Amino acid sequence: MDITFNNNPKLSILIPVFYVAWQDDFLTKQEFSALAGFINNQEWLTKAEKDFLKTKIDYSSPPSRSEFFKWKEKIDTLINKSNPANLTELGILIANSERPALSEDDILKIAPVFAKMESELGIMGQEIIAGFKSKTDTVTNKYGTVKSFDVNKLTELLDGDQSVHIDKVKKIISSPEFKLETISDTAEYREKVLDWCKILAKEGMGNYAYPKEYGGKADIEGYFSIMETLSYHDLSLVIKFGVQFGLWGMSILSLGTEKHYKKYLKDVGTLELPGGFAMTETHHGSNVKGVQTTAVYNHRDRTFTINTPEKYDRKEYIGNTANHGEMVTVFAKLIIDEKDYGVNAFIVPIRDKNKNVLEGVTIEDCGHKMGLNGVDNGILTFKNVIIPYDNMLDRFSQVNENGEFESPIPSDNRRFFTMLGTLVGGRIGIPRSALAAAKTGLTIAIKYGDKRRQFGPDGGLEVPILNYRMHQKRLMPYLANAYAIHFGLQYLTKRFVNRKEEEMQEIEALAAGMKSYSTWNTRNTLQECREACGGKGYLSENRIDDLKNDTEIYTTFEGDNTVLMQLTAKNRLGEFRKQFGQMNVSGIFNYVIDQAKTSITEKNPFATRNTDEKHLKDKEFHIHAFRYRENEIVSSAAKRFKRLVDNGLDAFDAANVMHPHMIQIADSYLDRVFLEQFQYKLSTITDEGIKEVMERLYNLFALNKIEEHKAWYLEQGYMEGVKTKAVRKLVSQLCWEIRQDAVPLTDAFNIPESCLGAIVTNKAAEA
Amino acid sequence: MDITFNNNPKLSILIPVFYVAWQDDFLTKQEFSALAGFINNQEWLTKAEKDFLKTKIDYSSPPSRSEFFKWKEKIDTLINKSNPANLTELGILIANSERPALSEDDILKIAPVFAKMESELGIMGQEIIAGFKSKTDTVTNKYGTVKSFDVNKLTELLDGDQSVHIDKVKKIISSPEFKLETISDTAEYREKVLDWCKILAKEGMGNYAYPKEYGGKADIEGYFSIMETLSYHDLSLVIKFGVQFGLWGMSILSLGTEKHYKKYLKDVGTLELPGGFAMTETHHGSNVKGVQTTAVYNHRDRTFTINTPEKYDRKEYIGNTANHGEMVTVFAKLIIDEKDYGVNAFIVPIRDKNKNVLEGVTIEDCGHKMGLNGVDNGILTFKNVIIPYDNMLDRFSQVNENGEFESPIPSDNRRFFTMLGTLVGGRIGIPRSALAAAKTGLTIAIKYGDKRRQFGPDGGLEVPILNYRMHQKRLMPYLANAYAIHFGLQYLTKRFVNRKEEEMQEIEALAAGMKSYSTWNTRNTLQECREACGGKGYLSENRIDDLKNDTEIYTTFEGDNTVLMQLTAKNRLGEFRKQFGQMNVSGIFNYVIDQAKTSITEKNPFATRNTDEKHLKDKEFHIHAFRYRENEIVSSAAKRFKRLVDNGLDAFDAANVMHPHMIQIADSYLDRVFLEQFQYKLSTITDEGIKEVMERLYNLFALNKIEEHKAWYLEQGYMEGVKTKAVRKLVSQLCWEIRQDAVPLTDAFNIPESCLGAIVTNKAAEA
Incomplete structure (x- = not known):
């Protein structure tokens, strides 16, 4: 009688390994030979049994599709009944499933040898087992949108006293x-x-x-x-x-x-x-x-x-x-x-x-x-x-x-x-226009990601792509940026409208910087939105095309962004020098004391390694970190410029060497202003639901910026690796949490439906 | 007789300060008052003299344009004759220029008081003096293109045995x-x-x-x-x-x-x-x-x-x-x-x-x-x-x-x-097509930057914008990437054309990764090229428009890049496990020894702080740093996945948490492959001129990648801040050096003139 798995069930111990071997491209041809060698070495098998088993891993003669599917059925039946730790344990379960084909003694003898074989082939049994066990309902594919706050109230908060103008325009463009x-x-x-x-x-x-x-x-x-x-x-x-x-x-x-x-x-x-x-x-x-x-x-x-x-x-x-x-x-x-x-x-x-x-x-x-x-x-x-x-x-x-x-x-x-x-008004209108384009792009990409399903656990429903961590990481920080920039540009507008003459320099520097900051942010946001919508993002009917190409020149007109950032930086450098110049002896003394305090309170080993979530979400920590970066960069720039000129460089050449440093001055200044305005806005919110979601967004904005600049913080010894890693983890966690609020947060922008593109409106079902 | 600077020359000591006050928006209204207060406090001045001086800084009654210009003339005449350290010293020079109006004693008395005033107003005299002295011919505006190698020979090197096909196509499209x-x-x-x-x-x-x-x-x-x-x-x-x-x-x-x-x-x-x-x-x-x-x-x-x-x-x-x-x-x-x-x-x-x-x-x-x-x-x-x-x-x-x-x-x-x-061929054709688009964009932007002049030292020729450090930092690293990717994709193509069956998995993973790497690089390159060309970059006639919008979908089709990077990462993780699985006891022992050696040779305080230029340009340092990153990321991913599953997470959910980590696996692997191929190519070059410029480009590629990932290296303790700062400085220096070769390096791409857009061809003169 020919040997089969049915009439010789102990041989079934190898079924999981065989299944894995044929399932994917996981094993190479040589590894098939290695497996045959392994079978040859099993002294508890007869020659006939070995020959039978080797027919199942003959690279040039694969098992039939139906046999392969039978193996899978056996695995599926047993995987959730017991709790095998690796392919060998699973194989033993299969071998003994009808009747005890392998004794305790057999198992004690065989198991270690098999485990070694699994490891030598690089088959990490444990993970493959985890894959077999994967449920059709996982955390990932059950996750989704939750409405935790009153969208209309948030719209009111965003529009403020301008809502009458805003609504009138929306009516016209609709x-x-x-x-x-x-x-x-x-x-x-x-x-x-x-x-x-x-x-x-x-x-x-x-x-x-x-x-x-x-x-x-x-x-x-x-x-x-x-x-x-x-x-x-x-x-x-x-x-x-x-x-x-x-x-x-x-x-x-x-x-x-x-x-x-x-x-x-x-x-x-x-x-x-x-x-x-x-x-x-x-x-x-x-x-x-x-x-x-x-x-x-x-x-x-x-x-x-x-x-x-x-x-x-x-x-x-x-x-x-x-x-x-x-x-x-x-x-x-x-x-x-x-x-x-x-x-x-x-x-x-x-x-x-x-x-x-x-x-x-x-x-x-x-x-x-x-x-x-x-x-x-x-x-x-x-x-x-x-x-x-x-x-x-x-x-x-x-x-x-x-x-x-x-x-x-x-x-x-x-x-x-x-x-x-x-x-300077142009440098207020443009960043606000850019922000609106970013909001439109985010609304389209987030609503699409919320509905569009792709991949999923075997046999389970496919997953809305916005549930994927990578997808969240691409979009959620830009959603936080949109809110931060919204509040910051409102602040700029109010400052401009209510300006006094002596504030003009500061406002001009702020406008030049915010124009660059907002338009670059829009460029990056729309790029991610396009890619996040895949092929749909490439069709003109879905609007990202025009939003992206139209705003592309925003980084150039009303002043090239790199040039404007230099302007902002020059103003900051001037302010820094004035502050320093105006200090009398006791002022300088206080300044030195302040710097020392920073070292004690922020740069001591406890603080630089503090990974406590409460600390990482502490607004004081954020503002200190942002200010520290701003102050250090501007003061090191002042020193560096002096050193270059002292060393005989022409002032024009020295300024050229300083270019990238100047951009950093402006960038760190703007980060700090946006952070402060977001903090200020939070302090004015009374609605609990809105406050909670805005706190999450705020934390993402703050920590994502720190994460972006973590190399700098590490270089300075302001944080150690353990802390920057904790920040990264928390950013990822916040992205995951905000994903639930993401659709309502874009609804609050209250963008007319007619402006949202086909995938969001009439053809929403196709996602 | 009314007081004038001419009949009372000692008062001219204040001319430099007055000039600075009216020159820019540097002083505020309050500071004008402060300056008046300062004048009032000078006991060596008569009331009439004080009154005269105060008329020069009356915010509501500025000096006439012609008086203002006379001040500037005085400054210009004296600034290069002597070597004043600040505005006070310059003022003294002016006061005493016709005859000694201020005695040594006066000066000893006045100078410290004036210096304090300068500092209180935040006027950094030294730097303003440097600005006055700025020459019309500076390093920055005299710099430019140098031909240091044989362009045709470099083209031959790039085209290799494919030149006959390449030339035929170029003829047709021209x-x-x-x-x-x-x-x-x-x-x-x-x-x-x-x-x-x-x-x-x-x-x-x-x-x-x-x-x-x-x-x-x-x-x-x-x-x-x-x-x-x-x-x-x-x-x-x-x-x-x-x-x-x-x-x-x-x-x-x-x-x-x-x-x-x-x-x-x-x-x-x-x-x-x-x-x-x-x-x-x-x-x-x-x-x-x-x-x-x-x-x-x-x-x-x-x-x-x-x-x-x-x-x-x-x-x-x-x-x-x-x-x-x-x-x-x-x-x-x-x-x-x-x-x-x-x-x-x-x-x-x-x-x-x-x-x-x-x-x-x-x-x-x-x-x-x-x-x-x-x-x-x-x-x-x-x-x-x-x-x-x-x-x-x-x-x-x-x-x-x-x-x-x-x-x-x-x-x-x-x-x-x-x-x-x-x-898989599609995943070879697309990254190569993307590379060609990046080369075209770089050629346009670099040739434009080489000719286009904007800003400059006062009275001097305006500066080719490619001489600006910021502009170099935007484009030079992408020029280095273009060469690195060129060699890497040639390697991929040869591997594919000469493939053995057992190599297919590796080649597929490599192709999926390189497709993502190259298309994302093209996206970033063309973005910088567009902005680097300003408004000209926005006009369709200059081609960046189409290059950018056409390649935009390259990151999506033939497989979304983030999905493809996961594929590559899975393959690398599998390879890692196999290597580990196949190790016997002595293998594992050797592995542990190797890891320890890394710690001794690469993570000792001397190495992590080594800022020696020779070390930073050492190919051994580069390959160690790249491999270290690759190995650490893949092994930490393997451990992390196991930990997540051990903690009871469903395998599908665990994979989701791992998404961003997986992208890092693929990215670090690809960086290492491109580095190796660039190193290999260098080893085959015999022409001295070409070897030298390619070494520079290679160093920029390697160090720029390390700079991009410096946060990771700092977190790991593989480098300390002092070393990452030295890397940044060297990257900037290499950008400055390569700027001289940049135009010939794009000429070597040998792109048909008809494909380069109006600013480079028929309208070149307008730049």
């Missing part, structure tokens, strides 16, 4: 005229965007920021809220809107005087007078102080002649000019009697009311762009274009009746930066 | 028919791409990978070189080409048998028979094992019925099908007598020769995408489509004459992964 679709034809797209802008102007959205006497609402905060809310919709619309009512209109308001307001503001606010803002030149992008366009004053007829001398002195990327603009604010060097009086601003007509381009003006189209193709960016060249005296925007400098230059600000440099300072 | 332009109209774009593919097929590029007996060239390596070189051109073309000749053709070759080769391969290679590869379903993207499409075998007429049961079981994103494909390889569960035999592959016609869609087949268009709009991705639904018996691709499983399932691989799981394994 209307049928504003239906979103991909318009590949650039000309058509631009007209659509212009039409949308006209509707907004008609609804009274265009002139919020202008004084009431010129048809406006004197509500600059409202203007920013409109910009931000519009950003849930098409971003070409936002930029066109911002160029017309922000850059163009505000350049008149900020740099001009009464006569200009009277003449232009009303028509700008109604879009009767479309215009642009012509600062950037092909050869001077971020270094706007270096513009080469000239405005030569002619005293005889009191006019200015605007000219772009060389080809690449032309004005480039000027929004609202390739098709629609009729006038622009031009930044040009004022020349009087061949003497250069620095950069000033002038209103220059470029088209008549019938859209004919005026003499001396050449307008080219910038052509197809990565995004924002609904905005008509143009290139402007001026060849001796004469404009009247009144077209000089003369708030900060004038040409007097004698044809002499006059200004309350003697330094050309300082005057120019004062002019730029009045235009 | 021809007028292949002129690149932005085509917004999707339909037009798709036809253009099809035309390009036809030209390539006519030139004999389509059938490289097929056996000679079916019209091919049996040159799979050549096929990959073609794919990579085409990727300098339009990436829609590359993907369409890859779908037709790679996915569609290779699925027949890899999964079919003789009868299929005879019938189809020739027509596929000439594009007579356009087709696609229908694996992905809406509900099953990365989890392809879960596809729901069925192929029911009908024994009576020996046919199969293909069906997509539920709506979202449809095949989605299928390239080459929305417009052009006539047949596709469909992956479906084979059902015989209502029994499921796992996923198998079938050839299913979808259109006739006249492009009419066949009965039972529904084809929808995926619509507009973020990129690759020249590829016609479609959605395929099959309603009981009957195909003949011969259309089953039957290399790994067959239905025999009795209508029974037969396969040499009993496990459905293993069989499916064996099938997928034969298709």
Whole structure:
């Protein structure tokens, strides 16, 4: 009689190993031979039994599919009855399942030899057993969304006193005229965007920021809220809107005087007078102080002649000019009697009311762009274009009746930066617009991840991908960032709206920094959102495409981010030096004492190794850690710069060596401000449910930032490895916890359904 | 007589302070008052003198522009004659410039008081002085490109034995028919791409990978070189080409048998028979094992019925099908007598020769995408489509004459992964295509940065932006990565082309990992390139737009990167266990000894603090550091997984907790492989000039990776802060050095001019 497992059940001891061998690509050909060798060495088997067993692991003659499935059935039947520790124990269970085929003595003899074989083949029996045992219902696939707080209340908290403006904009962009679709034809797209802008102007959205006497609402905060809310919709619309009512209109308001307001503001606010803002030149992008366009004053007829001398002195990327603009604010060097009086601003007509381009003006189209193709960016060249005296925007400098230059600000440099300072609003509108785009992306990706199922335990339901730790790690920190940045930008806006003159420097530095911080965060957020939505994230109908490509240029315009971060850093360095300079002896003494205290309270071995969860979630710990980083980086930068110059490096070269260090100054400063604002906001929340979820988000924001900079903290000895590892673990745990709140937290953004893309709205079922 | 600086020169001591006060926004209004207070306290001044001085710092009445400029002239004249240490010393020089207005005694009295005032106002005199002294010619603005090696020889080194294929492709894509332009109209774009593919097929590029007996060239390596070189051109073309000749053709070759080769391969290679590869379903993207499409075998007429049961079981994103494909390889569960035999592959016609869609087949268009709009991705639904018996691709499983399932691989799981394994070529073609896109982006951004000037020392030439440290830090590491990945992917290709069966698992794991590594690297590289080109990087004419958006999906298709990294990690974990399993007692003893040796040689205080440049550039140090990281991460993962399961976690849940750790396993493994291949390549270079520059690039690659992971090294105590700081400094230094080689290093890629975008080619002058 032929040997079978049925008539010789003790041989079944090898079934688990055979199953594993054929199940996956786990064993190599050589290992199949090794297994055969092992069988040959078993003295308790007869030759016939050995030969039979070896037929089951003949690499060139696999078992039939049905036999293989029978093995699996045997394993499945027994795996949960008893609790085998490895494949040998499981094999014994199978061998003895019908009747005792292996005696206790046999087992004592066989077990150690088999265990050694398992280990030599690298089969970690224990884990494979765990795999066999895996349930169809696991923690991972049963997890999901929980509503633990009142979403509407959180929306109210976010919108604050701006909700009336926000709701009005949401209503407009949800209307049928504003239906979103991909318009590949650039000309058509631009007209659509212009039409949308006209509707907004008609609804009274265009002139919020202008004084009431010129048809406006004197509500600059409202203007920013409109910009931000519009950003849930098409971003070409936002930029066109911002160029017309922000850059163009505000350049008149900020740099001009009464006569200009009277003449232009009303028509700008109604879009009767479309215009642009012509600062950037092909050869001077971020270094706007270096513009080469000239405005030569002619005293005889009191006019200015605007000219772009060389080809690449032309004005480039000027929004609202390739098709629609009729006038622009031009930044040009004022020349009087061949003497250069620095950069000033002038209103220059470029088209008549019938859209004919005026003499001396050449307008080219910038052509197809990565995004924002609904905005008509143009290139402007001026060849001796004469404009009247009144077209000089003369708030900060004038040409007097004698044809002499006059200004309350003697330094050309300082005057120019004062002019730029009045235009800082753009650096508030852009980061807020960027934040809205990040929120939209997060809402799409999180709602998709909550529904989309992929992989799962054998035989069990597939798992919503947002339950995967890696997926959480990709999205949850950005959700926390969105809230942190929201509160921080509200703070910036309020500071700006209620500014005193002596605060302007600080506010400018803050705006420059927050613009960079927010736009880079949006870039990173949308990148993760795209990948987190897989192929769906690549389809234009799901919006991440446009959100990502439109905001891509946010890191460049209104000032290249790396350049702006240098600005912020310079301001911080100046502040640091002043603080230090103003200290008298006792001040310095206190400073030294403070530093020593930090060493005692924060850098002692207990603190640097403290992994207690309560400590890691302590707001005091966070603010100390953030401030410590900020202070150390700025003071080491001051010392380093001095050392470089002392060593004979030219100041310009030294500044160059310091570039990356400067970015760190700005980054650590901004982290601290955002942290403080988040802490402050928490202190104002009374609703228990909201407070709890916001505390979790806050902790994730704080600890994720510490985790991002842990190399620095380790280098400084501020934390030891054991603590940074505990932070990492807690970040992961917080991501897991917040995943339950994630959908409601995006619901609280209250983004119009029509802006959320196909996977979230009409085709939600397919996820 | 009124007091003036001229008639009372001692007062000029304050000119530098006054200049600084009005120059920038450096002093606040309060500080102007403080300065007035200071003047009031100077006992050596008369009241009239004080009053005069105070008029110069009256915040509401600034000096005239011309007076301000006179101050600057005085400073400029004196600053380089002597060597003042601060503003007071400079003031004294000015005061005494005509005649000695201040005596030695005066100076001794005044100087300390003034120095204190400077410090209290936070004016760091020394640095301001350094700024005044800044030369027009600095190190930073005089730096630039140097040619230190033979570019053509480096190109030869990169191309190796593939240069004949590469040059042929370059010639074709440089021809007028292949002129690149932005085509917004999707339909037009798709036809253009099809035309390009036809030209390539006519030139004999389509059938490289097929056996000679079916019209091919049996040159799979050549096929990959073609794919990579085409990727300098339009990436829609590359993907369409890859779908037709790679996915569609290779699925027949890899999964079919003789009868299929005879019938189809020739027509596929000439594009007579356009087709696609229908694996992905809406509900099953990365989890392809879960596809729901069925192929029911009908024994009576020996046919199969293909069906997509539920709506979202449809095949989605299928390239080459929305417009052009006539047949596709469909992956479906084979059902015989209502029994499921796992996923198998079938050839299913979808259109006739006249492009009419066949009965039972529904084809929808995926619509507009973020990129690759020249590829016609479609959605395929099959309603009981009957195909003949011969259309089953039957290399790994067959239905025999009795209508029974037969396969040499009993496990459905293993069989499916064996099938997928034969298709691993896609995971070689994609990372190589991604690399080419990164090289194109780098070439554009580096050449732009080399020419584009922005900012500079006062009065000096503006600086090429590539001379800025921050700009170098953004681009140089990616240039090093491009070379490292180039050598690594060549290694992968050679391994694949010369593979033995027992190596397949390792090669599959390597390909999955390198696909993720390369595509993520391209994503990051192109992001930096876009930002590094500022507004120019946003214009479609400069190509970064398309390169970025087209490769965006590379991180998702051919397997989502995070999923693929898990695959790689599983393989590494398996290998680790086998190594450990196979160790006998003496092996384990040796392992323990080795670990101890690591501690002695690498983790002793001398090594962990060694900042010697020679040590930091030592290849032995690098390979030890990389291997240490790899081994520690994999062994800690093995221990951690065991611990989680021991603690009662379900295996599926434990695997979920381990996700981020698994990514680290794969990442550290890939880093080590790329490092080894770069080291190996260096050892083969004989040309001195090339060797030197490649050593620099190699060092940057190695040290930049260590810098990226320094938090981990610090946590482990493998390095101390002093060493990681030295690494950062050396990375910065290497970036500075390589900047000189950067343009020639991109020239060596030898990318056709026509593929480099407007800023590099016809409009180069404008930079």
